[in-house]
Amino acid sequence: MVLRPLLLGLALQALVALAQPPDETDYTPIVVPLAVRSPYVGAYLTGRQDKNLALMDPHFWTTTPLGWKGLLRVDGEVWNWMGNLTDWPAAVNSSFTHKTAESIFTLTNDPPTVALTASFLSPITPADLFRQSLPFSYLRLSVESLDGKHHQVEAYSEVNGLWLADDETEEMEWESKEEKEWTGLRYRLENQRLFEEEQITEGWTADRILHGDMWYAAQTGSSSPVKTTFSAGDDAISTRHSFASTGTLGNTLNSTFRPTRTRASSNLSQVLDEPVFAFSHSFGTVSPSSSISSRSALLAIGHVRDPVVEYMTAGEVVAPLRPLWRSTFSSTESLLSFFFRDYADVLKLSDEFNAKLYADAREVDGQEYGHVVAVSTRQIFMALEAVWDESEEGRDGRTGLMTYSPITGLPVPTMMMLKEVSSNGNANTLDVIAPFLPFMLYATPSLLPLLLEPTLRYSATGLYAPIPPPHDIGDHYPSAIGHNDFLYPGLPLEEAANCLCLALAGMRVADPRPYSSIFQGARTWLDEKRGSERIGWRAIVGKGKDHRREGARMAKAQAKERYALLKSWANYLEQEALYPGTQSSTDDFFGPAPNQTSLVIKGIMGLRSMSEIAADLGETADRDHYRAAADRFVQTFLKLAVADDGSHLLSSYGNQSSWLTHYNLYYDKLLGTEQFPDSVYAMQDAFYPTIAEPYGPPLDSRFPQRAKTDWLLWAAGASSPGSSARRLLVDAVARYFRADKNAVFGDAITPQEGWSVGFLSRPVAGGHYSLLGLHVMAQERKRRLEAAQEWISEELFWAAIGVGAVLAGLVAGRAWRRARNGKRGYVELLAGRVGFRGRRRSAVGGEETIWLAETPESGSLFELGEEGEYDDDEGEGNEPKRQRGSFAED
Ligand SMILES: *[C@@H]1O[C@H](CO)[C@@H](O)[C@H](O)[C@H]1NC(C)=O
Ligand SMILES: *[C@@H]1O[C@H](CO)[C@@H](O)[C@H](O)[C@H]1NC(C)=O
Ligand SMILES: *[C@@H]1O[C@H](CO)[C@@H](O)[C@H](O)[C@H]1NC(C)=O
Ligand SMILES: *[C@@H]1O[C@H](CO)[C@@H](O)[C@H](O)[C@H]1NC(C)=O
Ligand SMILES: *[C@@H]1O[C@H](CO)[C@@H](O)[C@H](O)[C@H]1NC(C)=O
Ligand SMILES: *[C@@H]1O[C@H](CO)[C@@H](O)[C@H](O)[C@H]1NC(C)=O
Secondary structure, eight states: OOSHHHHHHHHHHHHHHHHSOOOOTTOOOSSEEEEEEETTEEEEEOOSSSOOGGGOOOEETTSOBOOEEEEEEETTEEEEEESOOTTSOBOEEEEEEEOSSEEEEEEEOSSOSEEEEEEEEOOOOTTOHHHHTOSEEEEEEEEEESSSSOEEEEEEEEEEGGGTOSOTTOBEEEEEEEOSSEEEEEEEESSOOTTOEEEEETTEEEEEESSSEEEEEEEOOTTOSSEEEEEEEEEHHHHHHHHHHHSSOOOEEOOOOOBSOEEOSSOTTOEEEOEEEEEEEEEEEEOTTOOGGGGEEEEEEEEEOSSOEEEEEGGGEEEEEEEGGGGTOSSHHHHHHHHHHTHHHHHHHHHHHHHHHHHHHHHHTOHHHHHHHHHTTHHHHHTEEEEEOOSHHHHHTSSOOEEEOTTTOOEEEEEEEEBOTTTTOOBSOHHHHGGGHHHHHHHOTTHHHHHHHHHHHHHHTTOSOSSSOOSOSOSSTTEEOOOTTOOSOSSHHHHHHHHHHHHHHHHHSSOOSOSOSHHHHHHHHHHHHHTTTOSSOOOEETTTEEHHHHHHHHHHHHHHHTHHHHHHHHHHHHHHSSSOOSBOOTTOSSOOBSSBHHHHHHHHHHHHHHHHHHHHTTOHHHHHHHHHHHHHHHHHHHHHHBOTTSSSBOSBTTOTTOOBOOTTHHHHHHHTOOOSOHHHHHHHHHHHHHHOBTTBOOSBTTOTTOEEHHHHHHHHHHSOTTOHHHHHHHHHHHHHHHOTTOSSOBSEEOTTTOOBOSOBTOGGGGGGGHHHHHHHHHHHHHHHHHHHHSSOOHHHHHHHHHHHHHHHHHHHHHHHHHHHHHHHTEEEEEESSOOTTOOOTTOOTTOEEEEEEEOTTTOOEEEEOGGGOOOGGGGGGGHHHHHTSOEEEO
């Protein structure tokens, strides 16, 4: 009952979103994501040209090759639809569609009689972090007759050992699994090395994990008209040719285990042997009237490890952490069964997110901005792995950090781990988490506390010596073994301030109270009606919980539990942030420098955030103390950081030739704190156009050859809506995404030319959600303000409900008695002015009720005499008395 208004609101919202389908045509991103799911499943098309799937080979996000190839057989003729297999003609690409979660290619033979649609879906279900963290991705193949005729059609696809490691000489082993609903091919390195990544040379990693199983699986089932066959472990050339000649595979398992590739010793470019893992789907005769299920096949690809991460806990105990899905599924097999069954649901959820995202992006900026955020989304989750928190802390649920099982709807204690993809592989780097804060606020507020918890918990063990939070909790993922007794902290101002701003944003993203009452249900319904919560992804998790409120609840509980820690970091800021020593920040590309103004801004925002956290937790002394510190710092900052000619903020105190794209000011706008005066924003708005290059203003005057896409859009978020500064900043990033000359997509770019220069496929792309995050937080502030200003408080509401209930009870009681009496043949007359309950017993001053009885047969009326008196309030029990009354003829 409480939820109905909410669900109704959501349903309406979904309808509105679906009524305006996004225009996804005419958009081909720099890199096309194919299977992007975890740090070790990241397959992209990274070539420069036209993203023609037939001519291109999918690559790992590092740009090293993977083997993922496909053939299409139409009436015995074979075409290559993926991976540039030049033994056969390339299928013709006829269309490409990019969605937030899905890349869809359509290819045909030539001349076109049959089309193959290959849909690569890496689901985006950000409210449902349990589903989001399943380590598999889908490939759906469907074929269609284009010329109205019947065709015999088969489709083939294969993967190889390069999904496990770059090193081709690694020995592999494999097996096939034929389950009721699917067939799976599992392969792994023979030499399993737990928590270890592949080294290229000493100290350089290939970003491949030397532990775990690769799975390529196809949905089967006796009811399916599609006949699926497999081949595991035979050489690539012979496997492909066997399909090409027969259109089928022999369900063969070649158990002679071998390395990924064997090359001729005399000629290293000649591959002699390459075991592959392949499926073929025979669709039989495909005609225009064939049902979609009879001409579609569903595949799953993924990499599975258990445990996933090692983590430093109190008492210097290193604990292996298991993947979240293990809380619900006893084996990979049962997980895969669920994954296949879940396809339709998860596709729908992903499409809904896509529609809502484009609708919101259009509302806050425009269609092109929609493309920017859509293409930035899948890779955010590539950096993340969810773990099942089986520790005491997880079990006792003090902070209640959880996700919900989509099967049982029950909570599972959860933490989220992050790999600093591309830049250096650290675990849970705070300055990589912070940039994608806007995405979390828009799409998945619960992710924020789950992601901060490993750092907070590690810091609380006391094993890390310096006061400020650690930059990361492990030199190289998946080892999160901390930096015990480490004495030199990296980027301490940056991280301390980030942590405080993140903690506050998480608490303020929504009302932290669950929908516990009709009052809140009614309020929410009203909010929806007013349209005041339009921007932002809305969904229900668990049993009727709003995921946004869940996120805020967790963040608040977490801040409460870690209050002492947060406060110690704020104290550090108070000591250090006004005159930063020689420290690094996330905007320096060449080492630390003193007195960086971006660190001062961040430090001030950290102090202000501490004040606001204290306010929300009822710590009034701290609230006043940190607020005063932040205000004091701003005064000094304005004296030292503004250029002498008043044109812009310097990049370091006193250096008149320095400037910066001041992305940290975004925190002030995001949190609505108005900590810096309007004049600062107006000054920066006027300044950016004077330093802008075609792909935006450089980040820092010290290194004008660099910009960062995430910071460009944070700066856009700090600019005034409608200003030319905002326009140029958003357009710069949109232009970069259109620059198809790039082979890869990274967040570090040259602002002059728009080249990608490293930092590939990082989650910081979630920072592109800055404008959406801004709206989400502004809406929530408005809601709070309205709630506070409204004359009706919750107490008053309940009082009104109480009075209303009493009145309704009285009216209903009277109506019921009338009805009952009427039914039994009694008619109520009022003599004089009588209270509506007809209290005859207390009748004084001529106020009296007279009961008349009507005999059903004759229709004559009788008046009830004295003995018929009864007390209304006692009801039924009095009836006999009435019967005994003396009747008087009317
Ligand atoms: C496809 O393979 C051929 C032959 O190996 C090669 O010459 C060509 O460059 C490849 N095409 C692409 C787009 O990589
Ligand atoms: C292949 O598809 C892309 C994206 O739709 C398009 O730009 C390109 O022109 C197509 N190439 C061919 C050969 O049709
Ligand atoms: C398995 O593959 C190897 C390498 O291609 C080949 O030499 C061997 O004959 C195959 N075994 C079977 C039983 O086909
Ligand atoms: C080496 O192998 C490649 C690929 O099979 C072939 O094209 C090339 O001609 C070979 N070179 C020599 C010297 O045999
Ligand atoms: C930082 O700036 C302050 C104020 O201008 C100055 O006194 C101090 O010497 C500077 N610190 C460094 C290391 O340059
Ligand atoms: C002042 O800033 C400019 C531009 O960033 C830089 O090149 C120069 O080295 C700086 N001067 C000092 C003394 O740090």
